[in-house]
Amino acid sequence: MTLRKRYLFFFSLALTIFLLIPAFTVDTGISAEKMPQVSDHFDGLRYFNPDVPQPPPYPPGSTTRRGATWWVWNWLLNNDWPEWPEVKDIPPGPRPVARAPKGVMSVTPVGHATFLIQMDEINILIDPIWSDRCSPVSWAGPKRHSPPGIRFEDLPLIDVVLVSHNHYDHLDLPTLERLAAKGTSRSIVPLGNLDLVRSAGIPAVDELDWWQSVRVSPDVTITLVPAQHFSNRTLWDRNQTLWGGFIISGPSGNIFYSGDTGYGPHFQEITRRFSPIRVALLPIAPFRPQQTKEPAPGYRLIVHMGPVEAVKAHLDLGAPFTIAAHFQVFRLGIEGFDDAVTILTSTLKKHSLKPDTFIAPVFGQAIIMPSMPNALPTLVFKEHCTESKLFNGCPPINMNLEEEAFH
Numbered sequence: 001m002t003l004r005k006r007y008l009f010f011f012s013l014a015l016t017i018f019l020l021i022p023a024f025t026v027d028t029g030i031s032a033e034k035m036p037q038v039s040d041h042f043d044g045l046r047y048f049n050p051d052v053p054q055p056p057p058y059p060p061g062s063t064t065r066r067g068a069t070w071w072v073w074n075w076l077l078n079n080d081w082p083e084w085p086e087v088k089d090i091p092p093g094p095r096p097v098a099r100a101p102k103g104v105m106s107v108t109p110v111g112h113a114t115f116l117i118q119m120d121e122i123n124i125l126i127d128p129i130w131s132d133r134c135s136p137v138s139w140a141g142p143k144r145h146s147p148p149g150i151r152f153e154d155l156p157l158i159d160v161v162l163v164s165h166n167h168y169d170h171l172d173l174p175t176l177e178r179l180a181a182k183g184t185s186r187s188i189v190p191l192g193n194l195d196l197v198r199s200a201g202i203p204a205v206d207e208l209d210w211w212q213s214v215r216v217s218p219d220v221t222i223t224l225v226p227a228q229h230f231s232n233r234t235l236w237d238r239n240q241t242l243w244g245g246f247i248i249s250g251p252s253g254n255i256f257y258s259g260d261t262g263y264g265p266h267f268q269e270i271t272r273r274f275s276p277i278r279v280a281l282l283p284i285a286p287f288r289p290q291q292t293k294e295p296a297p298g299y300r301l302i303v304h305m306g307p308v309e310a311v312k313a314h315l316d317l318g319a320p321f322t323i324a325a326h327f328q329v330f331r332l333g334i335e336g337f338d339d340a341v342t343i344l345t346s347t348l349k350k351h352s353l354k355p356d357t358f359i360a361p362v363f364g365q366a367i368i369m370p371s372m373p374n375a376l377p378t379l380v381f382k383e384h385c386t387e388s389k390l391f392n393g394c395p396p397i398n399m400n401l402e403e404e405a406f407h
Contacts, residue, residue: 002165009016013060016076018187020191024040029379030075030150032392035404039209041210041226041242041277042191042242045240046238046240047191047192047231047239047240047241047243048239048244049228049230049264049303050228050237051265052228052247052264052302053125054376059084063190066353067390068123082297082336082337083335084145084331084336084337085145086113086145087145087146087147087328088163088248090146090147090363092147092148092150092151092154092364093108093149093150093151093199093282093362093363093365093366094154094364094366094381094393095150095154095363096108096116096150096154096155096156096366097118097156097366098156098157099118099121099122099123099156099281100118100119100120100121100123100252101120101254102120102121102219102251102400103120103251103252104119104120104252104367104368105119105250105252105253105255105278105279106116106118106119106366106367106368106369107255107279107281107323107366107367107369108148108149108150108364108365108366108367109149109323109325109361109362109363109364109365109367110128110148110150110363110364111144111146111147111149111328111329111330111363112127112129112169112325112326112330113126113127113164113259113260113267113283113293113325113326114126114127114128114129114130114148114222115127115168115257115281115323115325116150116155117248117255119220119248119250119252120157120217120219120250120251120252121159121217121387122159122217122219122220122250123156123157123158123159123160124158124159124160124161124162124216124218124222125155125160125161125162125163125169125184125249125363126161126162126246126257126281127160127163127164127169127171127259128161128172128175128176128179129169129172129175130148130152130172130174130175130178131144131172131174131175134146134167134168134169134172135168135329136233137170137172138199138350140332141168141205141330142169142331142332143330144326144329144330145328145329145330145331145337146329146363147363147403148363148364149362149363149364149365150364151308152175152178155182156178157182157183157184158182158183158184158381159186159204159216159217160186160188160216160222161176161179161184161186161187161188161197162170162187162188162189162222162246162257162289163187163188163189163190163197163208164190164227164243164244164245164246164257164259164260165193165227165231165241165242165243165244165245165259165260166192166193166196166231166232166233166241167230167231167233167260168233169330170259170260171193171196171197171233173196173199176197176200176201177200177201179200180200180201180202183203185202185203185204186202186205186206186207186216187204187205187206188209188216188224188246189205189206189207189208189210189216190207190208190209190224190242190243190244191207191208191209191242192207192231192239192240192241192242193205193207193241193242196209196233196306200364208223208224208244209224209242210225210226210244211223211225211244211261211273212224217250218243219250219251220248220249220250221248221249221250222246222247222249223246223247223249223250223274224245224246225244225245225246225256225264225266225270226244226245226266226269226270227243227244227245227258227259227260227261228261228262228263228264228266228302229243229259229260229262229303229304230301231243239284243259245257245258245259245261246259246283247274247277249274252278252369253276253277253278253279253369254257254274254276254277255277255278255279255280256270256274256281256317257276257325258278258280258281258282258283258313259337260283260303260304260326261283261304261305262301262302262303262304262305262309263305263309263312263313267313267316267317268316270317271295271316271317271318275318275319276318276319277317278319278320278321278369278382279317279319279321279322279323279369280313280317280319280321280322280323281322281323282305282310282313282316282323282324282325283302283304283305283307283324283325283326283327284303284305284307284310284324284325284326284327284334284340284341284360285306285307285326285327285332285333285335285339285340286306286326286333286334286335287304287305287306287307287308287309287333287339288301288306288334288335288340288341289334289335289336289343295315302305303356306335306340306342306343307324307340307341307343307347308343308347310322310324310344310358311344311347311348311351311353311358314353314358315351317390319367320357321357321358321377322357322358322359322360323358323359323361323367324341324358324359324360327340327341327360328340328341340360341360344358344360356389365376
């Protein structure tokens with residue numbers, strides 16, 4: 001066993017003991033007195049993915065069941081999986097604008113699944129995590145390999161935080177606490193997550209079921225939409241809270257954020273209800289590269305997408321522009337550091353799609369959507385900054401809001 005694996009082994013053992021101590025005092029977020037109504041994705045005790053066949057309990061050709069615990073130990077002890085580098089000395093992107101005016105849509109990828117959405121005079125932050133680890137403890141668990149694209153101190157006032165589900169890489173309590181201290185007072189979450197998010201100090205929390213909507217301004221509406229995933233924060237609360245994605249709708253158009261999800265028919269239904277979608281934010285990892293020796297991961301194929309499945313979803317959505325998420329920040333799968341981006345490029349080429357219609361973004365680089373629905377966006381680079389009241393000194397090259405589209 002290598003030194004790294006031995007280190008991870010003992011830290012994981014300590015983490016397991018740490019999680020077992022409060023086993024009988026864990027608050028899962030749902031009490032018997034506060035059970036949501038039964039629906040097509042809730043059986044009275046747990047949420048589930050409707051119309052999704054359950055995988056066989058054993059991988060093909062296997063005689064031993066390999067559940068989540070097996071995959072954790074395999075990750076710790078397997079020496080065949082590629083190492084990820086720690087990316088250093090990457091300067092953050094420029095300070096975001098204070099607000100985007102009505103009719104303007106700006107998307108800034110911060111890293112992993114965190115996005116700053118500025119549109120129609122509203123600032124929205126999705127699945128924020130600025131922590132060094134996505135874990136219940138600060139001293140163990142998946143470590144950040146790429147720094148956040150925006151300094152936390154440079155964030156504008158956030159009007160509403162969207163949380164797609166309760167996994168630690170999406171619902172990061174330390175970051176939510178920092179946002180609450182900075183003035184963020186509202187969050188929108190799937191059913192069952194209200195108390196947990198409110199515990200971070202955010203007072204106004206809207207809980208939504210799939211297809212339910214809430215207005216965050218006279219012009220902007222947010223809808224929780226289905227995703228094909230699962231939830232848990234401990235060993236004892238699996239699927240006791242809901243998961244989902246979001247449609248953000250305003251005068252500047254519709255943005256779709258999928259959250260963590262596998263590929264499924266929900267993409268076509270979202271398209272049917274919300275077309276046209278101007279921008280889609282889709283995960284491209286974790287996934288299992290074809291060259292790996294790992295046996296078929298079964299259920300993980302249902303609840304996650306790799307680049308191949310993400311391109312299928314991109315085609316289903318009919319979005320003219322898609323931004324990749326969930327890559328090169330926290331290692332949560334067995335793919336190499338560059339595998340997701342490399343396979344995304346080759347998959348787009350295979351489908352004869354232009355590479356600038358589905359991009360792996362630069363973290364911290366604002367993407368300004370043009371006024372014409374089918375035009376591609378303009379990227380805001382630090383070196384392009386000039387004086388501008390509208391964009392705080394960092395407009396794109398040749399951008400003119402009076403024109404029909406940005407150059």
